[in-house]
Amino acid sequence: MYSSKDLKKIIKKIFLKHGLKKNDALISAELIVYAEIIGASTHGVSRLKMYCDRIKKKLINPKPNIKIKHISQSISHIDADNCIGFVSANLGIKQAISNAKKSGIGMVGVKKSGHYGLSSYYIEQAVKKDYIAICFTNAPPAIAPYGSKKSLFGTNPIAFGVPVKSRIPFIFDSSMSKINRGKIRIAEKLGKSLPYGVALDKYGELTTNPKDALSGVQLPIGDHRGSGLAWMVDILCGVFTGSSHGGKVKDPFEDFSGPQNIGHLFIVFKKNLFDKGFDKQIKLNIQRVKKLPRKDPRKKIRYPGEKKYYNFKNNLKKKIKLPKKVYNELQILINT
Amino acid sequence: MYSSKDLKKIIKKIFLKHGLKKNDALISAELIVYAEIIGASTHGVSRLKMYCDRIKKKLINPKPNIKIKHISQSISHIDADNCIGFVSANLGIKQAISNAKKSGIGMVGVKKSGHYGLSSYYIEQAVKKDYIAICFTNAPPAIAPYGSKKSLFGTNPIAFGVPVKSRIPFIFDSSMSKINRGKIRIAEKLGKSLPYGVALDKYGELTTNPKDALSGVQLPIGDHRGSGLAWMVDILCGVFTGSSHGGKVKDPFEDFSGPQNIGHLFIVFKKNLFDKGFDKQIKLNIQRVKKLPRKDPRKKIRYPGEKKYYNFKNNLKKKIKLPKKVYNELQILINT
Numbered sequence: 157m158y159s160s161k162d163l164k165k166i167i168k169k170i171f172l173k174h175g176l177k178k179n180d181a182l183i184s185a186e187l188i189v190y191a192e193i194i195g196a197s198t199h200g201v202s203r204l205k206m207y208c209d210r211i212k213k214k215l216i217n218p219k220p221n222i223k224i225k226h227i228s229q230s231i232s233h234i235d236a237d238n239c240i241g242f243v244s245a246n247l248g249i250k251q252a253i254s255n256a257k258k259s260g261i262g263m264v265g266v267k268k269s270g271h272y273g274l275s276s277y278y279i280e281q282a283v284k285k286d287y288i289a290i291c292f293t294n295a296p297p298a299i300a301p302y303g304s305k306k307s308l309f310g311t312n313p314i315a316f317g318v319p320v321k322s323r324i325p326f327i328f329d330s331s332m333s334k335i336n337r338g339k340i341r342i343a344e345k346l347g348k349s350l351p352y353g354v355a356l357d358k359y360g361e362l363t364t365n366p367k368d369a370l371s372g373v374q375l376p377i378g379d380h381r382g383s384g385l386a387w388m389v390d391i392l393c394g395v396f397t398g399s400s401h402g403g404k405v406k407d408p409f410e411d412f413s414g415p416q417n418i419g420h421l422f423i424v425f426k427k428n429l430f431d432k433g434f435d436k437q438i439k440l441n442i443q444r445v446k447k448l449p450r451k452d453p454r455k456k457i458r459y460p461g462e463k464k465y466y467n468f469k470n471n472l473k474k475k476i477k478l479p480k481k482v483y484n485e486l487q488i489l490i491n492t
Numbered sequence: 493m494y495s496s497k498d499l500k501k502i503i504k505k506i507f508l509k510h511g512l513k514k515n516d517a518l519i520s521a522e523l524i525v526y527a528e529i530i531g532a533s534t535h536g537v538s539r540l541k542m543y544c545d546r547i548k549k550k551l552i553n554p555k556p557n558i559k560i561k562h563i564s565q566s567i568s569h570i571d572a573d574n575c576i577g578f579v580s581a582n583l584g585i586k587q588a589i590s591n592a593k594k595s596g597i598g599m600v601g602v603k604k605s606g607h608y609g610l611s612s613y614y615i616e617q618a619v620k621k622d623y624i625a626i627c628f629t630n631a632p633p634a635i636a637p638y639g640s641k642k643s644l645f646g647t648n649p650i651a652f653g654v655p656v657k658s659r660i661p662f663i664f665d666s667s668m669s670k671i672n673r674g675k676i677r678i679a680e681k682l683g684k685s686l687p688y689g690v691a692l693d694k695y696g697e698l699t700t701n702p703k704d705a706l707s708g709v710q711l712p713i714g715d716h717r718g719s720g721l722a723w724m725v726d727i728l729c730g731v732f733t734g735s736s737h738g739g740k741v742k743d744p745f746e747d748f749s750g751p752q753n754i755g756h757l758f759i760v761f762k763k764n765l766f767d768k769g770f771d772k773q774i775k776l777n778i779q780r781v782k783k784l785p786r787k788d789p790r791k792k793i794r795y796p797g798e799k800k801y802y803n804f805k806n807n808l809k810k811k812i813k814l815p816k817k818v819y820n821e822l823q824i825l826i827n828t
Binding site: 181206220227228230231233259260261263265267288294300301302304305306308316318326328330332334360377378380381382384385387388390391392394395396397398401402403404423425427430431434435437438440441442443444445448449450451452455456457458459460 | 559563566596599639644664696737739765767
């Protein structure tokens with residue numbers, strides 16, 4: 157049990173011990189604790205050992221020489237030099253915001269990056285500055301392309317955010333698989349079963365066993381539709397930015413044969429480019445949805461980001477409980 | 493039975509009779525026949541009577557005064573003045589390509605538009621000129637937001653295309669619902685049932701009856717995931733461009749109380765902004781997917797756009813067969 161403040165300090169210290177620069181250790185700790193606070197423990201401390209292992213094996217570069225190339229006022233390209241993904245993604249969204257500020261729209265591609273945690277963290281930065289933002293990242297094989305029984309696309313999330321003139325930003329962030337890979341890993345760590353119908357084993361049969369699912373296939377949302385969306389993300393983040401793609405992004409937990417070489421793409425633009433009434437209309441939009449008849453009368457209709465916001469607010473002052481296995485991993489990292 | 497050439501002439505003539513300008517009648521006929529040729533009859537002649545009805549009732553403006561406002565080198569805004577959607581979308585993609593040519597990236601928002609047929613037609617124009625393109629359009633209520641039992645979002649397609657140095661362009665085009673609304677309409681017209689699990693009736697029960705589905709709810713892909721993607725498209729196309737949104741886009745077949753006021757968003761960019769090896773890498777990407785072990789060994793793995801391409805090639809010289817009901821509607825339009 158740790159306060160979020162203490163946990164952040166501990167993680168920062170661990171990253172510093174592994175050679176990360178001060179600001180890089182800070183942002184990395186920030187992202188990991190953010191995931192724990194909003195209840196996305198799949199992207200929290202359970203990944204810390206993996207990041208440290210990859211640094212030790214020189215697959216994450218703790219002292220990267222990150223280069224930003226400005227293609228135009230709107231467009232920039234970042235070579236992340238195999239840094240820890242948090243750092244390059246944080247730089248990417250900041251650059252995209254800065255480009256959008258100058259020219260109305262900013263697009264930033266990042267290559268040679270790694271797993272960057274939760275897309276919502278980066279989207280939120282743009283939304284809080286009153287911009288609309290879309291971001292994509294590719295990921296190691298998890299989803300089988302439609303028609304195949306072998307995984308190749310990552311869960312390849314699409315994230316989107318928009319300022320809504322409320323304390324609670326509208327932030328949608330979803331993988332293209334029926335279940336997140338992180339959730340399967342957590343289930344595996346805790347010895348729990350998966351829901352039925354979300355994954356296949358390596359023989360192509362439905363499975364609820366997380367271990368079998370990890371060596372098998374995660375099912376995409378909407379069959380060919382989700383498969384196509386995941387392919388789009390792979391092309392935009394892999395082929396387009398100059399990163400790995402087509403099943404070549406390395407699994408950070410299992411493949412230590414080289415850096416991950418993940419790509420990200422950030423697109424940010426001003427909310428009122430076309431219509432000065434944006435603030436009024438987005439409020440109306442959300443009101444209309446919220447007033448609809450509910451499937452379960454006891455459950456309010458929420459917009460994407462609300463659950464995250466309330467989790468953050470409720471949990472910020474609470475102690476963070478780590479599962480036994482994750483806690484033990486953390487102790488080893490603290491003491492070695 | 494018509495040849496595609498004859499059918500195009502007939503439809504052009506019908507649109508001219510309804511007051512459309514020559515070029516507008518031509519592009520509209522082109523889009524409708526394109527849908528028939530590639531086998532997407534849901535967007536073909538079965539919609540012609542609807543377009544004509546809306547022109548007669550002055551809900552589609554046959555002589556629009558379309559205005560293009562240039563916000564920056566990259567960004568333009570089109571006020572479509574309630575023209576037939578084909579015309580403004582065709583203008584939108586052309587402007588986005590032209591902006592991308594100048595500045596690397598083009599973004600065009602279209603407001604006061606209508607149903608524009610198949611997104612793939614517009615995406616293909618950009619792809620054939622060697623650009624990457626993304627397009628979105630919102631649509632009349634079809635999908636219930638997650639947690640609600642009433643439809644509000646449209647099927648809100650996301651379309652994406654990328655040049656692949658092959659005769660066959662990579663074009664993904666998918667609604668965010670498990671089944672397209674057009675397919676339900678065709679099933680209704682032909683007295684057929686829907687597959688199980690794709691739609692609810694107005695009481696929230698699963699139904700295979702197309703009539704009940706049309707007055708009920710189409711289910712989104714991946715529950716909250718598809719619902720969130722449809723919401724994103726509604727915000728980008730409705731709120732952001734200054735069009736109708738939040739359930740206010742009018743159903744073209746049923747609601748004659750005013751123009752549809754649909755919005756579209758086109759984002760187009762140069763393929764080699766970040767990496768000069770794009771052509772080589774995209775080829776490799778597709779090769780890797782195609783080489784995967786197949787679910788059904790007899791069925792090749794295809795990329796989005798292949799099926800469309802082969803349909804087009806195979807059907808172009810064939811006669812187009814129209815269902816009896818659609819054929820009869822066409823005869824009335826020819827003879828009145």
